[in-house]
Each structure stands twice: as structure tokens, then as C-alpha cells.
Amino acid sequence: xxxxxxxxxxxxxxxxxxxxxxxxxxxxxxxxxxxxxxxxxxxxxxxxxxxxxxxxxxxxxxxxxxxxxxxxxxxxxxxxxxxxxxxxxxxxxxxxxxxxxxxxxxxxxxxxxxxxxxxxxxxxxxxxxxxxxxxxxxxxxxxxxxxxxxxxxxxxxxxxxxxxxxxxxxxxxxxxxxxxxxxxxxxxxxxxxxxxxxxxxxxxxxxxxxxxxxxxxxxxxxxxxxxxxxxxxxxxxxxxxxxxxxxxxxxxxxxxxxxxxxxxxxxxxxxxxxxxxxxxxxxxxxxxxxxxxxxxxxxxxxxxxxxxxxxxxxxxx
Numbered sequence: 001x002x003x004x005x006x007x008x009x010x011x012x013x014x015x016x017x018x019x020x021x022x023x024x025x026x027x028x029x030x031x032x033x034x035x036x037x038x039x040x041x042x043x044x045x046x047x048x049x050x051x052x053x054x055x056x057x058x059x060x061x062x063x064x065x066x067x068x069x070x071x072x073x074x075x076x077x078x079x080x081x082x083x084x085x086x087x088x089x090x091x092x093x094x095x096x097x098x099x100x101x102x103x104x105x106x107x108x109x110x111x112x113x114x115x116x117x118x119x120x121x122x123x124x125x126x127x128x129x130x131x132x133x134x135x136x137x138x139x140x141x142x143x144x145x146x147x148x149x150x151x152x153x154x155x156x157x158x159x160x161x162x163x164x165x166x167x168x169x170x171x172x173x174x175x176x177x178x179x180x181x182x183x184x185x186x187x188x189x190x191x192x193x194x195x196x197x198x199x200x201x202x203x204x205x206x207x208x209x210x211x212x213x214x215x216x217x218x219x220x221x222x223x224x225x226x227x228x229x230x231x232x233x234x235x236x237x238x239x240x241x242x243x244x245x246x247x248x249x250x251x252x253x254x255x256x257x258x259x260x261x262x263x264x265x266x267x268x269x270x271x272x273x274x275x276x277x278x279x280x281x282x283x284x285x286x287x288x289x290x291x292x293x294x295x296x297x298x299x300x301x302x303x304x305x306x307x308x309x310x311x312x313x314x315x316x317x
Contacts, residue, residue, distance in 0.1 A: 052114070
């Protein structure tokens with residue numbers, strides 16, 4: 001399933017780019033930060049992806065402390081983003097438990113602005129509950145296009161169909177070690193505890209959202225001219241977003257800040273890194289849909305075995 005305001009996923013894929021957010025929707029009139037939301041995977045409990053292209057600000061800008069009814073993931077592609085006391089730089093990423101109160105904002109040191117790729121594992125839990133009015137910028141009510149807009153109260157009707165209510169269900173498991181203080185942090189600049197996928201290719205992985213239908217997310221680092229992900233067919237949508245470097249999928253080149261949304265059930269060509277390698281996010285929207293070979297590919301069996309072992313390992317953790 002694919003659902004987004006102003007977008008359709010027709011044919012085999014849809015391309016989006018932070019370099020041209022002109023059709024994206026501002027959060028509100030007072031905060032002209034282009035955002036693009038889309039939902040993939042299971043219609044009732046699949047993940048939502050938020051692409052945020054925030055302009056430069058003269059000083060740090062904080063939003064009120066709040067929490068969401070779903071596990072989350074975010075990665076910075078350009079600039080800096082503030083989460084708690086952490087200044088996330090380009091290439092930094094983190095997972096966060098559902099129901100974990102936190103404060104976030106945009107760094108004033110990002111003179112070029114900030115690009116962020118963020119996810120909620122269950123789109124119904126994207127709504128936020130304000131904990132404290134302690135932000136430097138008082139965000140007014142967000143538009144209906146913004147799935148993370150404030151819910152008025154913890155017993156708001158929007159939570160009636162969300163497992164766990166406004167705090168959601170914590171179901172976060174990653175290959176990066178234990179959750180500390182509600183977060184798991186990583187960066188593409190330090191891959192010492194990443195897993196090998198093939199020669200010159202390593203990855204981390206996380207399961208989050210609802211245990212039955214939530215997504216599996218991989219951050220992948222590949223050296224120059226490597227098959228980062230082999231060709232396959234998935235019975236759900238696939239999202240591939242480049243953080244650094246470049247990669248080709250078929251004849252299409254993707255550079256930092258560009259992403260591809262692949263239709264469910266349609267073969268996707270191998271993701272091949274460019275001459276400078278690639279750091280990227282690879283999302284399988286519904287964990288029930290295992291990869292199947294789209295052609296005779298010696299790397300596919302290794303990929304398939306890796307995915308299966310990840311499901312077993314993370315589900316049992």
C-alpha cells in the first residue's frame with residue numbers, strides 16, 4: 001500500500017529528491033519547512049516516512065517536549081539536527097522507543113539547512129503528545145497533511161485504534177546493541193559493530209513498529225562499485241534513500257538526498273554503488289514479505305539468508 005498527499009505510485013517506482021521540495025507541504029504557515037509524508041506497507045499498521053527539508057535558522061530552534069505512539073528512526077542527510085543533548089550531523093542516525101518523551105530541534109549551525117529522513121514504524125502512532133511547553137518556537141497546530149500533528153489529549157479519539165494508545169507499543173530491536181535511555185545511536189562514520197553483507201559491504205538493521213507487520217530497516221555502507229543490495233522481488237514497497245555517495249538502480253543514478261520508492265511485487269534491479277561508494281537507507285515496508293529472486297544472481301542467496309537470520313535474531317531478542 002502507498003498513500004501520500006499529492007503523490008501516486010504508478011508503474012514500478014517513484015523518485016523523490018530533497019533537491020526539489022517545491023511540491024512538498026509546509027508544516028504550517030509559521031514554519032515554512034517543506035515536508036513530504038508517505039505511508040507504505042500494511043494499510044492499518046505500516047510505517048510512515050517523513051522527508052524534512054528545513055531551512056537555515058540564525059540560532060538553535062527547539063520544539064516542545066513530546067512523545068509519539070510508535071517506535072521511530074531518523075537519519076540526517078545534510079546539516080545538523082538536535083535530539084535531546086545530541087547534535088546529529090550528516091550520516092548520524094538513531095532509533096527511538098515508542099512513548100519516550102524527548103525534545104528535538106534544528107541546529108542554528110546548519111547554515112545550509114537540514115535534510116532529515118525520519119520514520120514511524122506504525123503510521124497510526126505518528127501523532128504526538130506534548131509533555132511540556134519548553135520549546136523556543138511555539139509550533140501552532142499542524143496541517144492535516146502532517147501525520148505527527150499534536151493530539152489534544154492522551155484520550156483523544158485518534159488513539160482508539162492504536163495498539164498501546166498514545167504511548168504505543170515498544171517493539172524495537174536492532175543489531176547495534178541494547179537500548180539505552182530509550183535510544184540506539186549509530187553513524188555511517190563508524191562501522192566497527194556493523195555486520196558484513198558481502199565483500200566491501202556492511203550493514204545495520206532494525207525491526208520496529210508493530211511486531212507482526214512493522215518494517216525492517218537497513219543502513220548499508222558499500223565501497224566503490226559494489227552490489228550493495230542484489231536484485232529481488234518483494235511483496236511490499238521498498239524505499240532506498242542515499243545518504244552519501246551515489247548508487248545506480250538499473251540505469252537510474254541516485255545521489256545524496258535522492259530516493260526511490262519501489263512498487264510492491266515489481267522486480268527491483270540491484271543497487272550498485274558509485275565510484276565513491278554509497279551510504280544509504282534500505283526499507284522493507286512489511287516484514288512478512290521476504291525477498292524473492294528476480295533473476296539468477298549468486299549474491300541473492302546470501303542476501304536472502306542474511307535477511308532470514310536477521311528476522312530470527314531480532315524477533316527472538
